[in-house]
Amino acid sequence: MNIRAFESLKFPNFRLLWFGNLCVNSADWLQILTIGWLILEITNGDTVITGAVLALRTLPVFLIGPWAGVLADKFDRRSLIKLTQFMMAILAVFFALLVSMSDFTDSGVSGPLKPWHLFVYVGITGISVSIIRPVRQSLVANVVPLENLRNATALNALTRTSARLVAPAIGGMLIYLLGFKWNFYIEAACYLGIAISMIRMKTPYGNNPVPKNTSVLKDLYRGIEYISKNRALAQVITLSFVPTCIFQPLVFILPIYVASVLNEGPAVGGTLLAIMGLGGVATSFYLAAKDFPIKKGLTVILALIVGCTAISALSLSNIIIVAYVMFLILGICQTNIRVGTNTLIQEIVPDELRGRVTSIYNFDNGFTAISILMLGILFNYLEVGQTLLYVAVMSGFIGILYLCFAKSLRTKG
Numbered sequence: 364m365n366i367r368a369f370e371s372l373k374f375p376n377f378r379l380l381w382f383g384n385l386c387v388n389s390a391d392w393l394q395i396l397t398i399g400w401l402i403l404e405i406t407n408g409d410t411v412i413t414g415a416v417l418a419l420r421t422l423p424v425f426l427i428g429p430w431a432g433v434l435a436d437k438f439d440r441r442s443l444i445k446l447t448q449f450m451m452a453i454l455a456v457f458f459a460l461l462v463s464m465s466d467f468t469d470s471g472v473s474g475p476l477k478p479w480h481l482f483v484y485v486g487i488t489g490i491s492v493s494i495i496r497p498v499r500q501s502l503v504a505n506v507v508p509l510e511n512l513r514n515a516t517a518l519n520a521l522t523r524t525s526a527r528l529v530a531p532a533i534g535g536m537l538i539y540l541l542g543f544k545w546n547f548y549i550e551a552a553c554y555l556g557i558a559i560s561m562i563r564m565k566t567p568y569g570n571n572p573v574p575k576n577t578s579v580l581k582d583l584y585r586g587i588e589y590i591s592k593n594r595a596l597a598q599v600i601t602l603s604f605v606p607t608c609i610f611q612p613l614v615f616i617l618p619i620y621v622a623s624v625l626n627e628g629p630a631v632g633g634t635l636l637a638i639m640g641l642g643g644v645a646t647s648f649y650l651a652a653k654d655f656p657i658k659k660g661l662t663v664i665l666a667l668i669v670g671c672t673a674i675s676a677l678s679l680s681n682i683i684i685v686a687y688v689m690f691l692i693l694g695i696c697q698t699n700i701r702v703g704t705n706t707l708i709q710e711i712v713p714d715e716l717r718g719r720v721t722s723i724y725n726f727d728n729g730f731t732a733i734s735i736l737m738l739g740i741l742f743n744y745l746e747v748g749q750t751l752l753y754v755a756v757m758s759g760f761i762g763i764l765y766l767c768f769a770k771s772l773r774t775k776g
Contacts, residue, residue: 368652371515376506379564384499384519386556387448388526390455393553394488395420396531396636397546399618400538400629401462402481405472410619414739416481417615423489424729428497432722433582435498436715440505441561443498447491448561452554458484459547467542497722504709504717505566516706517651524643524698527636535633569714586719589712596711596720598772599660599704602765604727606667609758610697612734613674613751614639619739623747624681631683635690642694650702659776663703664766670696671759678752707776 371377399417406412434443458480465474500519507515534546590597613620614636621632655662673692676685704724712720734754741750766773 368514368648369518370651371507371511371518374507374511376564376567377503377515377518379560380499380502380506381518381522383444383557383560383564384522385526386553386560387495387499388523389530390451390550390553391492391523392526392530392636393534393546393550394485395615396534396617396629396633397538397543397550398481398485399615400632401543402478403618403622404467404543405476405478405481408622410739410742412478413619414616414735414742416478416485418732418735418739419482420485420489420492420615420732421611421728421730421735422732423486423493424726424732427490427493428722428726428729429583429586429719430579430722431494432497432586432719433579434494435501435718435722436582440498440502440718441564441566444495445558445561447495448554448558451488451491452551452558454484454487455547455551455554459544459551462542462544462547493725493728496728497718497725500705500709500721500725501714501717502566503705504714505569506564508568512709513654513706514651516709517647517702520698520702520705521644521647521651523701524640524647524694526640527694528640528644529637531633531636531640533633535629535631538629569717583719586716586723589716590720590723593711594771595660595775596708598765598769599663599707599775600724600727602663602667602762602769602772603700603704603724604730605758605761606670606697606700607727608730608734609674609754610670610693610700611728611731612738613677613693615731615735616738616742619742620677620747620751623742624677625683625686626681627683635686638687639690639694639697642691643698644694646695646698647702650698655699655703655776658774659703659707660769660772660774662776663700663707664762664769664773666696666699666703667762668759668766670700671755671762674755675752675759678748678750678755681748703776710776 402413402416461476461480465472465476503515503519504512537545590600617632621627625631670693673689677689708720708724738750
């Protein structure tokens with residue numbers, strides 16, 4: 364294996380950030396998998412309620428996302444992570460206890476756990492994610508020198524792809540063998556992991572907070588103004604809305620897809636996410652060692668088009684082997700998009716604006732909530748495969764438009 368793939372891990376502060384991000388991404392994937400199956404269980408397969416609960420996880424981005432970027436530039440980024448993740452660890456333990464006190468049988472669920480508990484838990488998680496996601500992304504450039512940024516960004520993406528490879532597979536088997544509760548205890552431990560890593564981590568390459576006496580609105584406006592004046596940056600941010608509205612919802616509504624199209628259960632759902640993670644891990648290693656073979660901007664556009672083609676194939680087949688192959692391709696495409704867009708943003712944007720620009724870039728995650736909710740509603744009127752096909756074709760067409768007309772992005776990087 365090429366030793367260059369791990370080059371940024373020679374920096375101790377990046378190692379701490381990498382470990383912390385691995386922990387929080389593992390918590391994310393465990394929750395996404397477990398909550399989806401849990402809400403299906405307690406609502407007897409209600410796709411609208413399931414879609415609403417899963418959508419709520421990303422909805423807070425609309426209200427909090429841009430302001431979180433201001434916080435990331437105004438305050439110490441490590442302290443923001445420590446505070447939010449210690450609180451999330453406590454909340455996850457309480458929720459695990461609530462699940463532990465409930466009984467799950469073929470005839471239904473008895474005990475204290477109610478659907479509204481999941482709405483509250485997922486909603487608070489969404490608030491936490493909205494705050495720390497731009498903070499975590501901005502920290503990458505604070506712990507490595509500029510010449511290592513591309514490698515560090517690819518390795519940082521590896522924390523999400525490897526977590527997607529391992530956490531859902533373990534989570535799916537734990538649900539099958541032991542029930543839901545242990546996944547939430549593990550989730551709490553993961554939150555503690557990133558909080559503890561932030562205690563020791565330093566930021567030698569930036570994060571000098573902006574003066575705290577400046578106007579919050581003015582600080583946010585500066586970030587928006589910077590984006591509007593940089594065409595390539597504006598194009599990469601607007602394009603990122605498309606995979607967020609098609610790739611991410613597929614992950615959240617995976618229990619519905621697996622149950623309705625493949626007629627399988629949590630174990631297969633966990634395996635699909637793990638295979639998607641395998642594609643992402645392989646891609647992350649390649650990008651960390653070799654860099655992008657073509658321009659980053661062009662890579663992002665092509666990955667979107669290929670990914671939409673894979674979802675179209677998923678929608679037309681109920682064969683598990685086909686689903687495995689398409690999820691592998693999706694993992695490759697999604698990682699190319701994530702690493703490409705994040706690297707471009709980190710390279711283009713100065714550190715004093717990085718938190719704000721990154722939070723605006725992450726604002727598209729709020730549209731995941733709308734997409735999930737709309738898909739949940741459409742599933743009541745159209746077949747699941749038919750709905751996914753329509754969405755994939757429209758998204759792929761948008762990707763083709765960017766390929767033809769977004770020259771600033773296509774030639775960037």
